[in-house]
Amino acid sequence: MSSPTRPTLGQVAQLAGVSVASVSRVLNDLPASAEMAARVRAAVDELGYVPDAMARSLKVRRTEQLALVVADVGNPVYVTMMHAVAAAVRTSGYRLVLSTDQSDPDEEMRILQGLSHGYADGLILSPLRVTDALLTELRQPRLPTVVIGTVPDDLPVDNVRADSARGIGLAVKHLIATGRRSIGFINGPLDTVPGAARQRGFDRAARRLGLDRDECPRIAAQDFTFAAGRLAARELLSAHRPDALVCANDLLAVGVIHELDSMGLKVPQDMAVAGMDDTDLAEMVFPGLTSVSLGSADRGTIAATLLLERIKDPARAPRRVTVAPHLVVRGSTAAPLRVVRDD
Amino acid sequence: MSSPTRPTLGQVAQLAGVSVASVSRVLNDLPASAEMAARVRAAVDELGYVPDAMARSLKVRRTEQLALVVADVGNPVYVTMMHAVAAAVRTSGYRLVLSTDQSDPDEEMRILQGLSHGYADGLILSPLRVTDALLTELRQPRLPTVVIGTVPDDLPVDNVRADSARGIGLAVKHLIATGRRSIGFINGPLDTVPGAARQRGFDRAARRLGLDRDECPRIAAQDFTFAAGRLAARELLSAHRPDALVCANDLLAVGVIHELDSMGLKVPQDMAVAGMDDTDLAEMVFPGLTSVSLGSADRGTIAATLLLERIKDPARAPRRVTVAPHLVVRGSTAAPLRVVRDD
DNA sequence: CTGCGGGCTGAGAACGTTTACAAGAACGAT
DNA sequence: ATCGTTCTTGTAAACGTTCTCAGCCCGCAG
Numbered sequence: 001m002s003s004p005t006r007p008t009l010g011q012v013a014q015l016a017g018v019s020v021a022s023v024s025r026v027l028n029d030l031p032a033s034a035e036m037a038a039r040v041r042a043a044v045d046e047l048g049y050v051p052d053a054m055a056r057s058l059k060v061r062r063t064e065q066l067a068l069v070v071a072d073v074g075n076p077v078y079v080t081m082m083h084a085v086a087a088a089v090r091t092s093g094y095r096l097v098l099s100t101d102q103s104d105p106d107e108e109m110r111i112l113q114g115l116s117h118g119y120a121d122g123l124i125l126s127p128l129r130v131t132d133a134l135l136t137e138l139r140q141p142r143l144p145t146v147v148i149g150t151v152p153d154d155l156p157v158d159n160v161r162a163d164s165a166r167g168i169g170l171a172v173k174h175l176i177a178t179g180r181r182s183i184g185f186i187n188g189p190l191d192t193v194p195g196a197a198r199q200r201g202f203d204r205a206a207r208r209l210g211l212d213r214d215e216c217p218r219i220a221a222q223d224f225t226f227a228a229g230r231l232a233a234r235e236l237l238s239a240h241r242p243d244a245l246v247c248a249n250d251l252l253a254v255g256v257i258h259e260l261d262s263m264g265l266k267v268p269q270d271m272a273v274a275g276m277d278d279t280d281l282a283e284m285v286f287p288g289l290t291s292v293s294l295g296s297a298d299r300g301t302i303a304a305t306l307l308l309e310r311i312k313d314p315a316r317a318p319r320r321v322t323v324a325p326h327l328v329v330r331g332s333t334a335a336p337l338r339v340v341r342d343d
Numbered sequence: 344m345s346s347p348t349r350p351t352l353g354q355v356a357q358l359a360g361v362s363v364a365s366v367s368r369v370l371n372d373l374p375a376s377a378e379m380a381a382r383v384r385a386a387v388d389e390l391g392y393v394p395d396a397m398a399r400s401l402k403v404r405r406t407e408q409l410a411l412v413v414a415d416v417g418n419p420v421y422v423t424m425m426h427a428v429a430a431a432v433r434t435s436g437y438r439l440v441l442s443t444d445q446s447d448p449d450e451e452m453r454i455l456q457g458l459s460h461g462y463a464d465g466l467i468l469s470p471l472r473v474t475d476a477l478l479t480e481l482r483q484p485r486l487p488t489v490v491i492g493t494v495p496d497d498l499p500v501d502n503v504r505a506d507s508a509r510g511i512g513l514a515v516k517h518l519i520a521t522g523r524r525s526i527g528f529i530n531g532p533l534d535t536v537p538g539a540a541r542q543r544g545f546d547r548a549a550r551r552l553g554l555d556r557d558e559c560p561r562i563a564a565q566d567f568t569f570a571a572g573r574l575a576a577r578e579l580l581s582a583h584r585p586d587a588l589v590c591a592n593d594l595l596a597v598g599v600i601h602e603l604d605s606m607g608l609k610v611p612q613d614m615a616v617a618g619m620d621d622t623d624l625a626e627m628v629f630p631g632l633t634s635v636s637l638g639s640a641d642r643g644t645i646a647a648t649l650l651l652e653r654i655k656d657p658a659r660a661p662r663r664v665t666v667a668p669h670l671v672v673r674g675s676t677a678a679p680l681r682v683v684r685d686d
Numbered sequence: 687c688t689g690c691g692g693g694c695t696g697a698g699a700a701c702g703t704t705t706a707c708a709a710g711a712a713c714g715a716t
Numbered sequence: 717a718t719c720g721t722t723c724t725t726g727t728a729a730a731c732g733t734t735c736t737c738a739g740c741c742c743g744c745a746g
Binding site for chain 2: 006048050051052053054055056057058063064065067073074076079082083086095096097098099100102110111113114117118119140142226254258261280281284285286
């Protein structure tokens with residue numbers, strides 16, 4: 001049953017026989033005589049009084065809450081980020097709440113509007129798509145905001161980025177080193193922030209490393225999920241047969257591995273597979289998934305730090321930090337025996 | 344940069360040359376002359392006014408927010424639940440925020456206190472451990488609350504439960520049907536809600552199905568994670584060698600499979616493994632993980648429904664619903680060829 | 687004996703909304 | 717012309733806090 005009516009400061013004051021101001025003072029550890037403090041606390045206990053956060057926030061213009069909004073909690077990369085953010089925020093006294101927009105820009109805007117107009121003192125968001133609506137919102141942020149993921153340079157918000165282009169380069173280079181020549185790319189939707197960045201990254205890497213464009217089939221999956229990965233793999237493999245596949249994230253990669261399995265292709269013997277994000281999933285799967293880490297935990301930590309600093313000094317110039325990728329090699333890209341024999 | 348000072352209702356009113364009441368009215372779609380509405384909207388746009396959620400909530404005693412607090416977003420079962428809750432809540436007009444207590448009861452209390460005293464109109468929580476502090480809090484909930492997971496019957500909150508005892512029974516029965524006789528149990532910590540329930544469930548199932556207690560080694564992992572699963576498996580297998588292992592959740596099960604792999608044991612030939620929760624992970628792993636579904640999505644949906652209904656009618660008697668488990672069979676418990684030959 | 691600094695305390699004004707109430711305008715009916 | 721109705725609008729009181737003031741009482745120095 002919900003409270004009949006919650007006790008208020010006034011009722012406590014009345015019961016203790018003091019003024020509301022005094023009650024407020026003892027509750028906030030401001031100077032007060034021991035005798036009165038005791039009376040007040042007794043009254044508080046008796047009534048089971050607990051301060052109304054809403055009223056307090058209205059007065060002090062602070063909620064003590066930070067919000068993290070991500071596209072999809074189902075994607076383990078966001079879980080990693082969230083853990084990092086939570087850890088970084090823990091000692092600051094702020095509570096952290098998470099919102100997920102289900103990859104839906106409209107929903108994201110709703111959340112953003114709701115949050116930024118009251119319920120949080122700061123915002124970390126990692127948008128999947130940056131719409132015009134989002135941009136205009138970000139152009140005049142109503143509260144300290146940091147965005148994870150690449151956004152236009154002139155946006156007056158702190159920004160932490162991954163270097164997925166270089167990351168993909170690492171993966172491609174590694175695959176070449178293990179003897180693969182024809183490398184396919186399974187991306188997520190191209191109209192997303194990471195999708196676009198990774199597409200550019202793959203194209204650049206392929207060009208720089210001298211791969212034949214025709215031997216590098218590309219496909220964009222419906223979204224960044226397991227199921228979409230399977231579908232995309234099936235489609236790509238119906239027309240091409242590269243000897244390695246780079247996937248735009250781990251979820252896609254695992255889907256791809258499953259599709260390969262059901263086609264009777266062995267990883268890594270018949271096809272090497274690399275993922276991206278180096279999530280927990282990469283080491284849960286068989287064979288272990290080689291994955292390029294985009295530093296999601298670091299990005300989370302940095303984002304949290306930037307946010308906290310900005311809250312402290314709202315006037316500071318927005319900063320932009322990029323975290324370096326690195327490759328984590330596991331079984332899914334081991335050199336096929338065939339290559340060894342061919343030598 | 345954050346707002347210099349946000350425009351208020353008063354400023355809009357002044358600019359539009361009307362009273363604050365009128366502005367409030369047009370903003371809330373209450374009757375007003377078209378002419379005035381237009382003037383007000385113009386002023387709103389010009390100032391970029393957006394209502395202060397805090398002040399509004401203080402007045403109307405509503406935040407339009409619901410909170411879901413779970414132990415660990417890293418556990419895919421909570422992700423499933425959250426999706427279900429989000430879907431169920433979507434059309435209600437409430438925003439959903441997620442909090443995670445990192446399996447830390449103190450943190451959970453902090454969140455609970457914070458949330459229940461201001462920032463949410465309703466609460467769904469799925470506590471890992473129920474401490475005394477939590478119980479006393481739940482005994483007089485300050486706002487509509489539903490808890491997912493078994494709690495004492497006399498708690499005046501809505502409660503949705505899984506039937507893990509029966510669930511484990513299904514798994515054990517299935518393993519017996521596939522020819523296994525010696526079945527081990529890898530549980531999570533016994534001092535957690537699911538840990539305790541699943542322990543009772545396994546004991547009961549083993550007894551009912553006539554298993555020899557000595558052939559059913561049990562162990563409690565450190566927590567419900569992948570890493571803890573590996574460790575627990577190693578320890579259990581150093582002393583026993585059952586032919587099947589039931590695990591208290593999918594994360595543990597996947598850890599167990601990894602440990603088996605590194606010991607050179609094949610799943611399901613040398614050892615069958617069953618998980619619990621039937622999360623996405625179960626079908627991402629090789630071999631596919633047989634898992635007993637505890638209906639996490641359903642529990643989420645039901646919890647959301649209960650909450651919404653309670654908000655509508657705070658006086659209604661608390662309800663208790665239990666969702667039935669079912670077994671999802673995959674490769675990890677396929678009958679070993681050996682058994683076929685033995686016949 | 688007067689004046690003055692200092693610790694405690696209370697009155698009351700904010701914070702930015704919503705909303706009950708009342709006042710006025712417009713209009714048709716008597 | 718007068719009297720309701722109805723429609724629109726403004727005034728002001730909340731909502732539950734925090735916090736600035738000013739007042740009080742006390743002791744102590746001049």
